[in-house]
Amino acid sequence: MNMPEVEPISRESTAAIIARQLREAIMTGALQPGDQLGEAELAARFQVSRGPLREAMQRLVSEGLLRSERHRGLFVIELEPGDIYDIYAARAAIERAALIRIIRSDPAGAGARLREVLAEMAGAAGDGDSSAMSRADLRFHEELVALSGSRRLARMASTLLIETRMCLAALQRTDHSPADRVAEHTAIVEAVEAGDEQRALELLEAHMEDAITRLAPGTSLYSAPPQVPDDGVDITG
Amino acid sequence: MNMPEVEPISRESTAAIIARQLREAIMTGALQPGDQLGEAELAARFQVSRGPLREAMQRLVSEGLLRSERHRGLFVIELEPGDIYDIYAARAAIERAALIRIIRSDPAGAGARLREVLAEMAGAAGDGDSSAMSRADLRFHEELVALSGSRRLARMASTLLIETRMCLAALQRTDHSPADRVAEHTAIVEAVEAGDEQRALELLEAHMEDAITRLAPGTSLYSAPPQVPDDGVDITG
DNA sequence: GTTCGTATGATTGTCAACAATCCGCGCGCC
DNA sequence: GGCGCGCGGATTGTTGACAATCATACGAAC
Numbered sequence: 001m002n003m004p005e006v007e008p009i010s011r012e013s014t015a016a017i018i019a020r021q022l023r024e025a026i027m028t029g030a031l032q033p034g035d036q037l038g039e040a041e042l043a044a045r046f047q048v049s050r051g052p053l054r055e056a057m058q059r060l061v062s063e064g065l066l067r068s069e070r071h072r073g074l075f076v077i078e079l080e081p082g083d084i085y086d087i088y089a090a091r092a093a094i095e096r097a098a099l100i101r102i103i104r105s106d107p108a109g110a111g112a113r114l115r116e117v118l119a120e121m122a123g124a125a126g127d128g129d130s131s132a133m134s135r136a137d138l139r140f141h142e143e144l145v146a147l148s149g150s151r152r153l154a155r156m157a158s159t160l161l162i163e164t165r166m167c168l169a170a171l172q173r174t175d176h177s178p179a180d181r182v183a184e185h186t187a188i189v190e191a192v193e194a195g196d197e198q199r200a201l202e203l204l205e206a207h208m209e210d211a212i213t214r215l216a217p218g219t220s221l222y223s224a225p226p227q228v229p230d231d232g233v234d235i236t237g
Numbered sequence: 238m239n240m241p242e243v244e245p246i247s248r249e250s251t252a253a254i255i256a257r258q259l260r261e262a263i264m265t266g267a268l269q270p271g272d273q274l275g276e277a278e279l280a281a282r283f284q285v286s287r288g289p290l291r292e293a294m295q296r297l298v299s300e301g302l303l304r305s306e307r308h309r310g311l312f313v314i315e316l317e318p319g320d321i322y323d324i325y326a327a328r329a330a331i332e333r334a335a336l337i338r339i340i341r342s343d344p345a346g347a348g349a350r351l352r353e354v355l356a357e358m359a360g361a362a363g364d365g366d367s368s369a370m371s372r373a374d375l376r377f378h379e380e381l382v383a384l385s386g387s388r389r390l391a392r393m394a395s396t397l398l399i400e401t402r403m404c405l406a407a408l409q410r411t412d413h414s415p416a417d418r419v420a421e422h423t424a425i426v427e428a429v430e431a432g433d434e435q436r437a438l439e440l441l442e443a444h445m446e447d448a449i450t451r452l453a454p455g456t457s458l459y460s461a462p463p464q465v466p467d468d469g470v471d472i473t474g
Numbered sequence: 475g476t477t478c479g480t481a482t483g484a485t486t487g488t489c490a491a492c493a494a495t496c497c498g499c500g501c502g503c504c
Numbered sequence: 505g506g507c508g509c510g511c512g513g514a515t516t517g518t519t520g521a522c523a524a525t526c527a528t529a530c531g532a533a534c
Binding site (some may be wrong): 007011012013015016019050054055056058059060061062063064068069086087090092093094096097101148150151152153155156160198236237 | 252302330331388
Binding site (some may be wrong): 034038039040050054070072073 | 485486487493
């Protein structure tokens, strides 16, 4: 028969669909940090009742994208200075692991896939389309962790990349030239294709270091966290 | 006045409380891999209606602990051979980052805290209490990421440690001697206290490598993933 | 003028009922 | 006997209503 993967209609739960749209809204800035998510209004917008909406929101709470205050509501998290550092340090750890797995399994194939995104990025750079540039940048790192073949790395990176976009939207970053950005990513891919693990890791770390330095001057990857110790593990309401 | 941190009664949402208990149940094996979570039964057990219970379960879905099949129910994930490798590789990445942050910020203070857990572990080893031993082992790694001061590393590690316990429960592991286990952890702490980052990282990696070798002989950290590529990013129902 | 208390509107938390879907079983048919 | 069909029970998905809590505005007392 050879019917490839005919997954039936809507195998996705309603909560999953709404959750995805909420993430999208947070990433694009339609929902801004600190914003309260009014249940009635959102439910009306999604054309569902409050039940499924609340289920979807709970997903984002456990991902750390929303903060829950009992009897008060759910709010988009606000990124403090320490969070910038935290996000990039976590990303560095995840993507480093992804890179290692890629280089030790199928660096050639991965290189080819990454070059597609690179081409897209170069196109955006040429057009001076900074929005497309950001999208390509995001996709590059998504692809990187996806190519690692690790479900868990991919899931964790997914959340971190959303938070990265929040950072970029919140802070007025001092972009370097699009050409440099393309070059940085290209260098990583070249190292991957060459199978030069050491160099690829160094380039990735420098890439992250570079980003965090622009966003939060003074702090550095793996530096002492300026954030308050908080009282132990977070509760996530 | 100096009234420190008087958080009012029950700042935690019901969903958060139930979610925590569900995680506990999965970790201890009260809920086994593949088990379906019947809503009616669980709701009755928790003395709540299905609403809050479903919200809690959605949290675990987004954490990857539960798998959702529409109109069929929610199931505890089943760990395939490739997952063992995946879990430990992810843990290695996270804990590596935590270790670096600790050593570059407050290695002495962290060392002291870790030694407390070490003492606990040694006590369990002396008593031959393998259950307490496992608990101390878990706590060691929890403490490690907590001491990093990174909310995100801590959250990600939390889920991974639950999955680790699931692995250990599922597979009949070939334990090495409790004394060796204590020694391995102690060596890491010593390297931390000495500020020897390189050595601490090597020891941690060896610790992970050792664990994965025992659980899934033949595979190795960062080796090629034997798991199917799946069709892209997971959906989490 | 400030502060406390209260009333009121809005929002969240919870529940029980209804609709839709799935599973297992028996029946009829080939 | 094997296969398709349909039915009944059980479970999940969704909804609207009710209870509890919070925020705000207003007024009284000091």
